[in-house]
Amino acid sequence: MEEKRTEIGDLGEFGLIDRLNKNIKVKHQSTIKGIGDDAAVLDAGSGKVKVVTTDLLMEGVHFDLSYAPLQHLGFKAVAVNVSDVAAMNAIPKQITVSIALSNRFSVEAVEALYKGINAAAEQYHVDVIGGDTTSSRSGLAISITAIGEAKIDQVVYRSGAKVNDIICATGDLGGALIGLQVLEREKQVYLANPDMKPDLEKYAYITGRQLKPDARMDIIHELRDLEVIPTSMIDISDGLASELFHICKASNVGVLIYEDKLPIDKQTFDTAVEFGLDPITCVLNGGEDYELLFTISQEDFSKLEKHPDIHFIGHVTNADEGKYMVTKSETAVELKAQGWKHF
Amino acid sequence: MEEKRTEIGDLGEFGLIDRLNKNIKVKHQSTIKGIGDDAAVLDAGSGKVKVVTTDLLMEGVHFDLSYAPLQHLGFKAVAVNVSDVAAMNAIPKQITVSIALSNRFSVEAVEALYKGINAAAEQYHVDVIGGDTTSSRSGLAISITAIGEAKIDQVVYRSGAKVNDIICATGDLGGALIGLQVLEREKQVYLANPDMKPDLEKYAYITGRQLKPDARMDIIHELRDLEVIPTSMIDISDGLASELFHICKASNVGVLIYEDKLPIDKQTFDTAVEFGLDPITCVLNGGEDYELLFTISQEDFSKLEKHPDIHFIGHVTNADEGKYMVTKSETAVELKAQGWKHF
Structure with a gap:
């Protein structure tokens, strides 16, 4: 029926969404x-x-x-x-x-x-x-x-990050992705031998992260109690790197994050290694953690400094400084937003 | 996995919805x-x-x-x-x-x-x-x-119909259902012989009713201009009879409608006959017309009386008088809400 056929996969999810939304005016x-x-x-x-x-x-x-x-x-x-x-x-x-x-x-x-x-x-x-x-x-x-x-003045957009703001991430990252790997492996084992009962207890935390994630409303209420309004915020559904890219694009800034500051649970780390995956790649690109990524002004740092579940992973830079991660070996590597593609 | 298995078809769509919603509190x-x-x-x-x-x-x-x-x-x-x-x-x-x-x-x-x-x-x-x-x-x-x-005082619910209110329906009814019959028939013809080009021109109005229905915002704006606020309202998506039942239940009233007042387009009528269907049954039980069904106080009647696209099909009665239609032969038949079931 159509004269031209462009595959959705050629554009990708974000490309498709951009193309569909380009004509929409408010x-x-x-x-x-x-x-x-x-x-x-x-x-x-x-x-x-x-x-x-x-x-x-x-x-x-x-x-x-x-x-x-x-x-x-x-x-x-x-x-x-x-x-x-x-x-x-x-x-x-x-x-x-x-x-x-x-x-x-x-x-x-x-x-x-x-x-x-x-x-x-x-x-x-x-x-x-x-x-x-x-x-x-x-x-x-x-x-x-x-x-x-x-x-109206409480609303936080992706677009408000300013140079020198501190980048915060809640909870720990990568668990939902590794939990999914475990569930997929056990499914294959079960399909091969239905009598085999999977023992998932060892992986309870990460499978729970995948199957029953929690939205961080607790953090939102705590931020209100502490009178902190982030300068920008996004939830981590497609992976930390991808979300950082969204903030950078909307705020017209760059970011510098530190590998040794990235929050990862021990079970996530160990299981990633068990699967032969790089734990940091899982933290950067794993989807579905549903934690919050936000930026705060330096002056608000002291209010959050002692919070046990908020991690200060880096800071906002000028857009022309790009998006980089300083590794444990003190090398700066450019971040890639691999994201989480369903197509 | 489950001990008991109840089929959704046994409850029906409305039964399932009632069961799922019964524990919901605001x-x-x-x-x-x-x-x-x-x-x-x-x-x-x-x-x-x-x-x-x-x-x-x-x-x-x-x-x-x-x-x-x-x-x-x-x-x-x-x-x-x-x-x-x-x-x-x-x-x-x-x-x-x-x-x-x-x-x-x-x-x-x-x-x-x-x-x-x-x-x-x-x-x-x-x-x-x-x-x-x-x-x-x-x-x-x-x-x-x-x-x-x-x-807040403009909002019209299903629950406001009062005894002696006049029942109004916009547009014409049953067309979307008959249009669907035509499209299904032509599909079968095409499947049997792909070289056969269906001639749908004769059925343009009713197939249009099925494929590209119009929401009656024009009526809503006119009611505002005429300063009429209906006492109850619902859109006709599941068939006139089913919608009347919703109003009766929510308002705790009965209805009496008149067969000769029901709006039906000539193409709908003729095509129903062509398909061996009773046109009035199509009007009562045909889904997807997306017209409006509403009730007005008698005192508002004069404001709408001359409207070319609003039809006065009956009036509201006491709940214990039931839900009836007076046929062209002046017999009162009880209405049945057959509705439009997808399950």
């Missing part, structure tokens, strides 16, 4: 920020905004039901959206949940999925306000939209 | 209305609200790409959400668009889909503020969330 005054950050920002009057983010999870692409329990999956589907609201420095309030599923799912299976959704709604204190339940010809699809609130 | 003051209407209603301060609605469309269930052009599909995906915003008597302002697609789609195909999405965004004057583009293992999935605005 018409309404109430649209403060449209496409291009973790969430859109809408004017809600009286100095307040609503932030809106949405995610579509597809079976076989974003999750594999042979090892992802439905209850965890429901929790995760909510958490990843809450994480985007958190990355705007906003508080999530409502979600809509749409699911499409084929008749291979029983009512009990759907209830397990909703049990996880409701557990996450409870934990993150959000109302489930609507959605759609429909059938699918093949796999399970879950689409969640989260709506959050903030004062 | 926590936030800003959630004025959660699940149970065409859209959720969120307090936006200063006497204003935001309404939020979402829809997930799955290939093979909600659309068939063998006859639905991608550009029309993109338009329709937006229109069905705008229609839900309209049904709250609100004005749509923003949408998010998430799509999942497999590599059988080219970049040009995705662009055609977005051309339709952008055309609808233009027509309904909404901003595309975000979304997600990801891959799918099989079919195309489209999830759209629409956000609208209204003053």
Whole structure:
């Protein structure tokens, strides 16, 4: 039918999104920020905004039901959206949940999925306000939209990083990726020999990072208590390097980070080695950690200095200084945003 | 894995939704209305609200790409959400668009889909503020969330119908269903003999109703100009009878409608007869017309009386009088909500 056929793979996910969005212009005054950050920002009057983010999870692409329990999956589907609201420095309030599923799912299976959704709604204190339940010809699809609130001057964009700001990352990184490697290996073992019961206890932390990630609302509340407003923020869903690139592009800055400052859990490190993977590459390019990456002014450093779960991994530089990591052997290597490509 | 297995088909779509939603409680003051209407209603301060609605469309269930052009599909995906915003008597302002697609789609195909999405965004004057583009293992999935605005006292729920209110339906009904029958028949003809070119010109109106429905924002703006606020409203996506049932349940009323008042286009009528279908059954149970069904106080009747596209099909009765239609032969038959089931 079409005269020209360009494969999506040739453009990549970001290339495709750029191409689709290039003609989009904002018409309404109430649209403060449209496409291009973790969430859109809408004017809600009286100095307040609503932030809106949405995610579509597809079976076989974003999750594999042979090892992802439905209850965890429901929790995760909510958490990843809450994480985007958190990355705007906003508080999530409502979600809509749409699911499409084929008749291979029983009512009990759907209830397990909703049990996880409701557990996450409870934990993150959000109302489930609507959605759609429909059938699918093949796999399970879950689409969640989260709506959050903030004062207009509390909202943090990707674009506010300034030269000399300190770069902070929460938690530890790379675990979700290595957890996925473990789950994939055990799946292959199971497929080869269904009598073999996988022993995942040794990998409980990293498989948990993959299957049931937690959005860092705790950090957002602590930042408020400490009266720190980051200068820029993004959640780490596609890997640290990729997120640093987003901040650099939006803020027109460079970054210098230090290998020995990057947070990695011992189980992540050991298991990466077990798989013959470089742990630092996993930290830089592993997806789905759902930690927060943000920058703060130097003057706010003392307020966060003693925080046990915030790591100061480097600082913001001029755009023309590029994006570099100083290795343990004190060599500066240029960062590459490999990202996390589904196509 | 599960001990008990209940088939989704045993509960049906509405039964499943009821079961999943029964434990959901609203926590936030800003959630004025959660699940149970065409859209959720969120307090936006200063006497204003935001309404939020979402829809997930799955290939093979909600659309068939063998006859639905991608550009029309993109338009329709937006229109069905705008229609839900309209049904709250609100004005749509923003949408998010998430799509999942497999590599059988080219970049040009995705662009055609977005051309339709952008055309609808233009027509309904909404901003595309975000979304997600990801891959799918099989079919195309489209999830759209629409956000609208209204003053808090302008919002119309399903629950406000009062005894003796006049029941109004816009446009004409049943066309989308008959249009689908035509498209399905032509698909079978084409599959049997690919050289056969279907002649759809004769059916242009009804196939257009199916492939590119229009949300009735024109009616919403006219109601504002005429200073009419309906007492209840819903959009007709699952068939007139099913929507009347929703209003009756939410408002705790009954209805009496008149067969000879039901709006049906001549092409719909003739083609229904051609297919051996009862045209009135198509009007009552045909899905996807995306017209508006609403009730008004008797005192507002004179303001709408001469409107060429609003039809007065009956009136609201006491709940214990039930839900009836007076046929052309002056017999009262009880209405059945067959609805539009995808499972």
